[in-house]
Amino acid sequence: MFNFDFYNPTQIVFGKERMGELDKLVPEDAKVLITYGGGSVKKFGTLQKVRESLGNRTVFEFGGIEPNPRYETLMKAVEIVKSEGVDFLLAVGGGSVMDGTKFISLASSYRGDDAQELLIDRRKVMKISKAVSIGTVVTLPATGSEMNSGAVITSSYGKLPIFSPLVFPKFSILDPTLTFTLPKAQVANGIVDTFIHTVEQYVTYPAEGRLQDRMAEGILQTLIEIGKKTIEDPEDYDARANLVWCATMGLNGLIGSGVPQDWTTHMIGHELTAMFGIDHGKTLALLQPAIWEVRRENKREKLVQYAQRVWDIKEGDDDFKIDSAIEKTRGFFESLGIKTRLSDYGVTEEKIENVVKALESHGMTALSETNDVTLDVSREILKMAL
């Protein structure tokens, strides 16, 4: 097992009808900015419930945070924070809203001229000593952003991650019933996103993280058990509650503690989203089987373990097990209504070189747990994914 640090101070408030507790969770004298995305939190009454729970506090609203939240959009919220003296940010939404709100928090506290530099210069992030407190009300289970210190922000520099312990949410309200009204396609994307977060931290090479492996396998097995069910019957509370908790646990730092991590799928996937507008979850679904085909030797031991423990494949030799596991994984994604070939999204072979160039320009030339996914390997993966 590798040495590791684990720190995660977010208070999780999980279950039915917890929104009323906002009144205790947000400081009484806070000036609150509620951040959200499109209109669904208005349409389904979530925003109204949030406002009611906040009582007499001074409350501002900032809507319109888009999927793959953009720097320019978020800076408009930063202006409100500064001009109105906002001291609490309450993100109501999914990963994009939560990620965007983390950036709003940091940028509001940044003393430099151009907050966009926070996205490319880690030292500037580390110089920030205090950021505006964040709470979240989660309406889409997928990214784990509700219980981690990271965000992914899109700007003229590309789609880039930013991390700071200052932006761990103080609390996150996870009420599975708030997710009942989500479109099926978004739930499916969230299931795949959680699945891939997990395998990025698990299907690498053996490192004697026995419990971490078992936990990762537990998330994957649970997703396989409840995935289709929670799409088809969104109001099955227990199925949805299990999805919500898996999404949080998949990216709160625990399963990745002390073990190698890959993240190739996400890095190439980000380019596909940026270039072709394919949903994040769908980029992951189409890349993962191809990555395992191409990197079968590097990941052999963990792929066999994944086949045996997650899919209960006990017959045949190792290659048969790996083949079967890849096919079962693809079948699982397809069963959720998610296509798993690049060509399903209209991307043809001649576009691949553009993706490779984008990877190069973003410095993604040595990806994976062993830093040996070069541009050539990425090209091979993309061709395999066609």
Added chain:
Amino acid sequence: MFNFDFYNPTQIVFGKERMGELDKLVPEDAKVLITYGGGSVKKFGTLQKVRESLGNRTVFEFGGIEPNPRYETLMKAVEIVKSEGVDFLLAVGGGSVMDGTKFISLASSYRGDDAQELLIDRRKVMKISKAVSIGTVVTLPATGSEMNSGAVITSSYGKLPIFSPLVFPKFSILDPTLTFTLPKAQVANGIVDTFIHTVEQYVTYPAEGRLQDRMAEGILQTLIEIGKKTIEDPEDYDARANLVWCATMGLNGLIGSGVPQDWTTHMIGHELTAMFGIDHGKTLALLQPAIWEVRRENKREKLVQYAQRVWDIKEGDDDFKIDSAIEKTRGFFESLGIKTRLSDYGVTEEKIENVVKALESHGMTALSETNDVTLDVSREILKMAL
């Protein structure tokens, strides 16, 4: 899944040679009281390393915290905290030292006349608004105290638990190599303690905590895989690292979130320790098989799941599976050198009534996840354990 809250702000610093980081982890201007138990932390040089890492800080020492730490002992440390203006407590040891230090922290901050009342009056604990900060250097993996807010303290009121979010350690250094010198019997006790912490939160009744179940199973499977190995070859780093991490994860709140919890084994076990001086871990090992025999119907579904998933028992009917799982569990404890019968510890049938009376006097008349372990059921369990 039940509604739940999860909050755990302890920073885990895990791995080889992390002690030097104490210098960054403890505030520079802190007045530190190092707390410890017997002489082993001196004998093996751990205390010396701790002092060196603390540099020029003002440091006091308080040794002699006994197993099952006593109120009277701990109040002597409280005097030092008050008279010397100590503002950081550094516990170096196992569960007893960490638990005792949590009580020292709370009692030092208590404004009432008699700190012993904190053990019987939860409201008095809740009135404390600030407590002395705690860090830990863990030398014995077992209790999970390094990453939770609870402690068990012995006083004239008996052996009682106390909880406060104020005593979550700020950090815990978990260096598995610090545990290499432990006596084999203590390691074995720690393995059983971790195992039983886990089943107390898992072998109850089904509640759709799918990931929680998988995580609990993961801890149990890992302990079964590495238990005997880490006793026989204490310097096998990876085996020991897995034990250390399982011990922490078994009682940091995660596996018990949103699911029923039992704790019958611990409550009856505390009486056996108090009355006969049997090690905590050994009381658990002798009670657990008997509890499962007696409460077989109440726990039927989870016992079958435990048999199938943890012990891979797939043949036979449910009763055969349960019988086999109980026997395998007993066999596992025995393989670690731990006896699993009350009579092995010299306790005979005529003593049982005294234990039942002690349970009665401590209000333990409706134990378990369903509150139906009456004194009569406890008596039956104790007889079964003979």
